[in-house]
Amino acid sequence: MSEVRCRRLQSFHQYYAMLTQSVIAAILLIRTYAxxxxxxxxxxxxxxxxxxxxxVSVWSILSERNFTFNAETAMHLPSCDLSISNQQGRRLTGAWSSMLVFDTLVFILTVLRAVQSNGLWRGGLLRLMVLDGAAYYGLMVMANIANIVTFVVPVPTAKGMCVSLTNVISSTLISRIMLNIRDPARRVLTEGHIPLGKITLDTLATECTHTVSEDFEDVMIIA
Incomplete structure (x- = not known):
């Protein structure tokens, strides 16, 4: 494979990573907005x-076209050479750092909402969202830091080696967050205390009818 095709493959991988992170950011945005x-x-x-x-991410990727190929940083392997120069590494560091800032903002807003409504201590859906958000943020911080470190190290073969891993981890965690909320076993009533899995509609109807009957009998006795 020629060098030109290798660089196109590298650019496709970077755009694909940016698209994946954009979808994840949109889900987090909607989740926090709700x-x-x-x-x-x-x-x-x-x-x-x-x-x-x-x-920042788009600028980091598009600016790579202004850099010339550096033969000194090449891996010189008989295959597709996807080595990244130091300049490219610094630019891509800015892109992943901006994603880390967005994740931090979402986590802070989630915690503030839980503290303001005391939902963190009472349990319910809000507690579940805070716990899932904390797990997502903690793991993504470690993944993003590892990703950023690989871009700033002087070793060409190590630059960007954690990009695919970061995308896989973030996609898996965001899927877990959404599926965990929709788990039927975790459905709650309006107050967020009683799981619906233990209460059927027939039981609710029976209890409501019994309560109304007792109240009606009390009214008739008083009358």
Missing amino acids: LYNRSRRILVLLVATAVVAGS
């Missing part, structure tokens, strides 16, 4: 941060 009862201020804050992070 958590704040569709607050426009939160929406503007999240969208502005996401736009800045996306702009």
Whole structure:
């Protein structure tokens, strides 16, 4: 494979990573927006941060075309050479750092919402969202830091080696977050305390009918 085709393959991989992270950021944005009862201020804050992070990512990838191939950093292997220069590594570090900033903002907003509503201590759906968000943020911080470190190390063969791993981890974690919320065993009532899995509609109807009957009998006795 020629060097030109190798570089195109590398660019495709970077755009694919950016697309994956954009989908994940959109899910986190909608999730946080719903958590704040569709607050426009939160929406503007999240969208502005996401736009800045996306702009930095696009700039980092497009700016690579201005760099010439450095033969000194090449791996000189009889295959597709996807080595990254030091300049390219620094630019891509900015892209992944901006994603880390967005994840940090989402995590802070989730924790603040839980503390303000005391939902963190009472249990329920909000507690589940906070715990899942904390697990996602903790693992993504480690993955992003490892990814950033690989871009700044002087070894050409190590630059960008954690990009695929970071994408796989983030995709798996965001899928777990969404599926965990939709788990029938975790459905709650309006107050967020009683699981619906233990209560059927017949039971609710029976209890409501019994309560109404008792109240009606009490009214008749008083009358």
